[in-house]
Amino acid sequence: MDELINNKTNEQYTNKMEENTTKRTDLQDFSEKITQLKKAIGNVIVGQQEAVDLLLIAILADGHVLIEGVPGVAKTLLARLVSRLIDARFSRIQFTPDLMPSDVLGTTVFNMKTSEFDFHQGPVFAEMVLVDEINRAPAKTQAALFEVMEERQVTIDGISHRMKDLYTIIATQNPVEQEGTYRLPEAQLDRFLFKISMSYPTLEEEVSVLQRHQEDRQLVKLADIQPLLSVSELLAMRQKLQEVYVEDSLLRYIASIVQQTRMSKVVYLGASPRASVAILNASKGYAMLCGRDFVTPEDIKFVTPSILQHRLLLTAEAEMEGYTALKVAQKLIDKVEVPK
Structure with missing residues (x-):
């Protein structure tokens, strides 16, 4: 009722x-692009419609996303696929217990030829960054993401390095496995726009997955996917959001x-x-x-x-x-x- x-x-x-x-x-052009995006995603990923919608919303709203789900439900695939379709510069960081902040942000290296220090960018310098298994890194490494998530910049040795206009972090974590993991700080969780839960597929969806694998010709390879949306088009869509x-x-x-x-x-x-x-x-x-x-x-x-x-x-x-x-x-x- x-x-x-x-x-x-x-x-x-x-x-x-x-x-x-x-x-x-006028949202006609936008609607057509979104329809094409969703269709392309559906050609690769079966189901997970709510997760797809929320991820697209987050990118439109200039937010970061934390995707939670057990292994094998296409968390990483979804992140890579969307970045491919948007033609954004993609970077992946595999978080581990021994990962250091400099491994994420980058570091300064002394240049013998110029007698100066040069900054070497870390993998966080991209337009769409996948942080895989984010809860496997200790607090010190987690804290390295605070500034870039909130202010879209990284400060190294007192010098600030700005990110590009399109900057989205898509983090994944496994809710089941606790050994070798660290609880995410509340300050970091608050910087994620969404926490998206990706669950197991339904019976019919799983049958569809098996059919695609049985008939290999229906499988779409990421390397074969062509971008449907440029970064400039996406930024223009963000302007319409206002x-x-x-x-x-x-x-x-x-x-x-x-x-x-x-x-x-x-x-x-x-x-x-x-x-x-x-x-x-x-x-x-x-x-x-x-x-x-x-x-x-x-x-x-x-x-x-x-x-x-x-x-x-x-x-x-x-x-x-x-x-x-x-x-x-x-x-x-x-x-x-x-x-x-």
Whole structure:
């Protein structure tokens, strides 16, 4: 019944916005590109539609992504595939317990010919960076990512090195294996726009995977994939994101949801204002993904759980009772009245 009411409310809101929004943003070219991107991704990866949507939203909204899933569910493949389709400069860093910050950021080396120190860039200098098994590196190496994730720059020996306009970190981690892993600092988790959970495929999806492997001709090789979107086109799409309309009532709706995380008795540490801004930008991205130039409550409800689940610290009692951050986030969202 609640779902029926929410769907009706969202439909009414959509109709109202389509009637009242006077300034329209042309998203036809964007929608065509997104359709092509999704089709190309679907040719390689079976299922995982929500994960694909969230990753595309994060790239549109200029955010970083933490993908969590057991081995073999295409976490790394998805990251490599999207960077290939966007024609972005790609770099991969395999995090290990002995990895040092200089292995990630780069280091200065004395040049005997010029008698000067030259900076040699590390693998973090790319447009799309895959940090594989991010929780396998110790705290010192994790901290090396703080500045570049937030400020899009790296400071070495007092000199700042700026990243390019397109800069996205896609990190992966295995939620099951605990041996040889380190808990990610809260300050770092807060810098990820989304935490995306990639689950096992359904029966039909797994059958489809097997059929593709059985008929090898249907398998698409990454090396054969041609880019569908240039970096300049993507940056132009990001500019359109700012033109997506958000009604004042929805701004209050976002703020009310985040406020709930700070008042809940089962939450030890709630979400910061950074989470509110993240919900705003991500909901705009999802609206664009759906071909709309305005945000609806349903857009906010779609992106918010993946924005909140890694930002909430539950009380010890709540964890002992079996609560998870994702379930708590969903309940808190449902408690807030949806604007009409």
